[in-house]
Amino acid sequence: MTPSTPADPPRLEQPVVATTAGRVRGFWRGGCATFLGIPYAQPPVGPLRFQAPVPHEPWEGVRDATTQGATPQRGATGITLIPEPSVPGRSTLNVNVFTPSPSPDGALPVLVYIHGGAYVSGSIASPWYDGRSFARDGVVVVTVSYRLGFDGFGWIADAPSNRGVRDWMAALEWVQGNVRAFGGDPDRVTIAGQSAGGGAVLTLLSMPAAQHLFHAVWAMSATIGVITPEESEADGRRAAAVARVEPTVAGWRALTERQVRDAAADLVAMRDLHGAQAVLSDGLRIAPAVDGDLIREPVVRSLARGVGADKPLVIGTTDDEFSMIVDDHRRWLRWVPVAPVLAVLGLPRRRRRPYLAANAALRREHGTAAAIGRFVTDALFRRHVARIARARAARPGAATWAYRFAWVSPTRGWSLHCLDVPFFFDVLDAEGVELIAGDDPPQPLADAVHGAAVDLALRGAVDWDPWAAGSTMSRVFDHPAPASREQADAYDGVLPLT
Template identity: 55%
Template sequence: MSHTPGTESSAPAAASSGEREPDGPAEFVEVDTLAGRVRGRWRPTVRRAGDASGGGGAERSAAFLGIPFAEPPVGELRFAAPVPKSPWTGTLDALEFAPTAQRGDPGVTLIPEPSVPGESTLNVNVFTPSPTAPASGGSGLPVLVWIHGGGYFAGSPASPWYDGRSFNRDGVVTVTISYRLGFDGFGWIADAPSNRGVRDWLLALEWVQRNIAAFGGDPGRVTIAGQSAGGGAVLTLLGMPAAQHLFHGVYALSAALADVAPARSEAFGRALAAEAGAEPTRAGFGGLPEERVLELQKQATELGPDTLGSIIDEGLPLGPTIDGELIERPTLESLAAGVGRGIPLVLGATDDEFTMAFAEAEKKLRWVPKSLLLKKLGMPKDRLKPYLRANADVAAKGTARIGGRFLSDRMFRTAALRVVEAREAGAASASAGADASAGTWLYRFSWPSGAFGFAEHCLDVPFFFDCLDGPAMEPLAGPNPPQALADELHTAAVAFIGTGDPGWPTAHGPAPAAKVWDVPSRVQPDAYASVGPLR
């Protein structure tokens, strides 16, 4: 008998099409959550030869896929705040990924992130080496909660790259969460609650606090992490007073903060409603088919030559919005005021996040003066020459490469430095007797992809998850990416999740040191010096 994700049953269900039939009940494992019992499946965890993480490690772990933390956001709940999932009877099969908020083919992406059809899109996936509650007085294992990226309009928690197998092997319970995307998650609607996607994050993290001990995790040692929009998500949460009790460490990869201004968010929502011929209300948007809203959203956010400048200058039009309620002010202002100062943070970026934006035009751009392209991309005239001097090695590789480096610096690398500065200001503003400020650690991912020849957006993700043997790896990293680098980076991530310290010096002052992930890796003083002319 086949099973459907999210269905209840009283006996083990057969594996889905494409998987082997289970051998028997021993292949399954059941856990009681506060809403009801869930059934997961055991899998092996394979320790690679030469693994640098040390110790014996778990030989198997359990995967619980598609556990709902909220009611399906459809019908009357479509543009509402998430509603906690009501209890169920029997046992819920958690053997397959549940529906995703991402619909259809997301197009060309660097990370394989499948779309799964269906309505129950607010769910979590739990990967654990120890799916039992700790004994009385025990603390359980440290927990990683991953928030996927995708520009706040795409992405999927069902990516095989986000599987927690390697973290499980090294004693970390891993959770991936879903959230509403695009206009459904972040669009302004006159009579709807703001930041619905942010509210989904909060409810998912509340679910972790209330349930993760049943899966062997310690709710007092939760690290939230994410990449790109997911990195922006975890920094947004770090700057939210209402979220401080939900996590104890933050790891932000290539963070893309949105901090959408309320006027811009409202203008976007009204324009979308006008284009659809609907009122900008829950009833108006609720009367539109989901496909129509997605079509209008895509038209309004499509990236091209005419919109690139506004994205660089103003940021994304859909994403966490400064609503004065959940998000009281821009994230950097919150951090500088001391919000989250007691929570340790690791953040950084790849060296050439968006250089691939010019890959197809590289041959044409070699005839374009570097100064002309940089000015078109928004380079201030008085900073042009200092910037070219500071990045002479990249400029020597051509106009496309220096243009891509400038985009990467403006959108990601300078932002990381501003977060370091804001955290230092927040620590300095602490009053006498206040709790101690936690450390901030900076990194650069510099290893050049064997496919692109530079360290592009998303390249560090499979090193973080230690999944270089995963699918679709060669188009991103080329053949034979260095496993030793994945061992080292992943081990540092495990150390941070477990202890709050990744193992290199913290970032301080106007020229902070950073860990440079390359072959070999190193700690480099003033590691972001080439960004200096833009600060």
């Protein structure tokens, strides 16, 4: 959806909204009232470190919400596809709110966004997570920070499990109690996320304890895995041994933030093809884990049992999420048969031949490197689309729409991880977008992707056929025109992996 023309006139007064903890002051940008760094929980420091989130204490007067709050992410994280700055400070459990109507008289749909970053990085201070275009189109946006890395997800003997997941739930509880004051309807909340954020919203969809907190789901490039209680404990004990502390709250609290990160460094996700091999075999080690309490069983199994079946779901990926990890290996991969590489990457023999047959056209047209990159993408991301859509299709009333984002980056040569995010938010002019989408990213593609997200928030549905028994129709987002089309076999290439 294209920006309004002419632009909304500037508003001189600053909007003030009363939350359950106190009043906050934001600022206007055209027709979007923006509130930054609103705390939904107490700072997770001191006696609250490694504990479940606690609602923020009330404050007196009017709290300034015109600058980004502190982020759980610390320091520079190296070259990333999405610019996600770190903001220092102690009060890191915050939300940003973007609304066209900061008044309790409104009843607008709400979109709550959970950022990605492999559960160890990411920041709601990113200019790519600006909700101004959703606000323009009548949707209130809330972006959520949460504890990352070992602080959020590591096993500690006497600490609450899945603290990062508890943060998501606390933020959603804050939305239920406060979004009406910002013009939103707490009975029309869509949760959305990309990468680890996509895994987050699917985790929430699969949790009986979270069902009252939202009403629809959009999962982008979701990465999900199965960390058993035994594996989680083993990883936690190993990290404590590295740090030379007892695996207890007292032991971990004796360490600085940096020391905690260093102790858990071996659990962090892949950075190259070798790392991809480890993740393909073992999965993410810092992530939500089955704990028998908050998360009772793996995501796909829970969804197949019908948990969340009453919530509409849109799920999809880019075509070549992680194919860029083969860029440095193209020269030698051209001389290597595909099958042995797939074997090294852990694809069992019984699945290898069917998978190669299903992707023969890709290999012929684009070569071995593209085929290897596609396998990594399929194993980590795309197969989950087919598994979840098929599982939910077997449940009466569970509406699931699948999509592919197929447009290829003119600067990176792939339809790669994160490329779809600025199109989803319709922020093609944001800082850093040109590095991944070129100097002239196609606005019609943003209109299609963002427009579909607005549709889901507004009416709980999108305008293409859902998966059903015997039907696997998916929307393909691409450019040039048509910016979107339907395709019945969009995920056939991953079926041998499911």
